[in-house]
Amino acid sequence: xxxxxxxxxxxxxxxxxxxxxxxxxxxxxxxxxxxxxxxxxxxxxxxxxxxxxxxxxxxxxxxxxxxxxxxxxxxxxxxxxxxxxxxxxxxxxxxxxxxxxxxxxxxxxxxxxxxxxxxxxxxxxxxxxxxxxxxxxxxxxxxxxxxxxxxxxxxxxxxx
Amino acid sequence: xxxxxxxxxxxxxxxxxxxxxxxxxxxxxxxxxxxxxxxxxxxxxxxxxxxxxxxxxxxxxxxxxxxxxxxxxxxxxxxxxxxxxxxxxxxxxxxxxxxxxxxxxxxxxxxxxxxxxxxxxxxxxxxxxxxxxxxxxxxxxxxxxxxxxxxxxxxxxxxx
Numbered sequence: 001x002x003x004x005x006x007x008x009x010x011x012x013x014x015x016x017x018x019x020x021x022x023x024x025x026x027x028x029x030x031x032x033x034x035x036x037x038x039x040x041x042x043x044x045x046x047x048x049x050x051x052x053x054x055x056x057x058x059x060x061x062x063x064x065x066x067x068x069x070x071x072x073x074x075x076x077x078x079x080x081x082x083x084x085x086x087x088x089x090x091x092x093x094x095x096x097x098x099x100x101x102x103x104x105x106x107x108x109x110x111x112x113x114x115x116x117x118x119x120x121x122x123x124x125x126x127x128x129x130x131x132x133x134x135x136x137x138x139x140x141x142x143x144x145x146x147x148x149x150x151x152x153x154x155x156x157x158x159x160x
Numbered sequence: 161x162x163x164x165x166x167x168x169x170x171x172x173x174x175x176x177x178x179x180x181x182x183x184x185x186x187x188x189x190x191x192x193x194x195x196x197x198x199x200x201x202x203x204x205x206x207x208x209x210x211x212x213x214x215x216x217x218x219x220x221x222x223x224x225x226x227x228x229x230x231x232x233x234x235x236x237x238x239x240x241x242x243x244x245x246x247x248x249x250x251x252x253x254x255x256x257x258x259x260x261x262x263x264x265x266x267x268x269x270x271x272x273x274x275x276x277x278x279x280x281x282x283x284x285x286x287x288x289x290x291x292x293x294x295x296x297x298x299x300x301x302x303x304x305x306x307x308x309x310x311x312x313x314x315x316x317x318x319x320x
Contacts, residue, residue, distance in 0.1 A: 064222030081241035083253040093243040105265040
C-alpha cells in the first residue's frame with residue numbers, strides 16, 4: 001500500500017497563496033469534527049511544545065473563534081471568524097495578534113477518498129507576496145507536521 | 161475648492177485585488193456608522209434600482225451579516241462575517257449566494273482628512289484573477305457609484 005502521510009506545502013507562483021495537502025486515515029466527518037470540536041482541536045493544533053487554550057469557539061457559518069497558545073509561559077493569541085462551515089469545506093479568517101493588521105482567508109476542503117481515507121486540502125490567501133513568503137520562512141511547517149501527527153494519533157486511538 | 165467625489169476603481173496588476181478610493185464629506189465616525197448601522201447601510205448600499213433587506217446583522221469583531229437585495233421581484237442574497245470592526249478599519253468576508261463557492265476578503269479603511277472629510281479606501285481580495293476580472297466586468301461600478309451617491313445625500317441631509 002502506498003500511503004502518503006507527509007504534508008505537501010506549496011507557494012503558488014502567481015497568487016499570494018500557500019497550499020497544503022495531507023491525507024488522513026479518517027472519514028470526512030471525522031476531519032470536520034477534528035476542526036470544529038474545540039476540545040479536539042485544542043489537542044492537536046500546532047507544534048508539540050505549545051499548549052492551546054480555546055477562548056471563544058462557535059464553529060458554524062457566521063460564528064467566530066479565538067485561542068491562546070502557550071510556550072514556556074509566553075502566550076500567542078489568534079482569532080478569526082467562520083465564513084462558512086459545511087460538510088466538505090470550512091472557510092475562515094485568521095489573524096495572529098502579534099501582527100494585528102495581518103489577515104489570511106483560509107479554506108479547508110475535505111475530499112473523501114473512500115476506504116476511510118480523506119484528503120485535506122488547505123489554502124491560505126493573503127494580500128501580499130512578502131507576507132506570504134515571510135510566513136513560509138517562519139518555520140510554520142514544523143507546527144503543521146507536528147500538529148497533523150498528533151491528529152493521526154488521535155484518529156488511531158479513537159479520540160475523534 | 162478641489163473636491164474629489166468620484167470613485168477610483170483599480171485592479172492590481174500583480175494581486176487578485178480590486179481597490180476603490182472615494183472621499184466623503186463626513187467624519188470617520190460617520191462613515192463607520194454608515195457601514196455598521198444596519199438601517200443606515202440598507203438605505204445606501206447598491207444601485208438605485210435595488211431595495212435591500214437586512215436578514216442578520218452583528219457588526220462587531222467576530223459577528224456576521226446577511227442581506228437580500230430585491231430588483232423587480234428577483235432576490236439577490238449576500239452573506240459574510242466581520243473579522244474585525246474598529247474605528248479606522250473593517251475587515252469582513254463577502255459571498256454572493258448566486259456564486260456560493262466564491263469568497264472575497266474585504267478591507268475598508270477610514271482615513272481622516274481633517275475638516276470633516278474622510279477618505280474611504282476599500283480592497284477586495286479573491287483567490288483568482290479570473291474571478292476578480294469577471295467581477296470588474298459585471299458592471300459593479302454602477303452599484304458602487306449609485307450607492308455612494310445615496311450615502312452623500314444621507315450625509316448632507318443629516319441622516320448619518
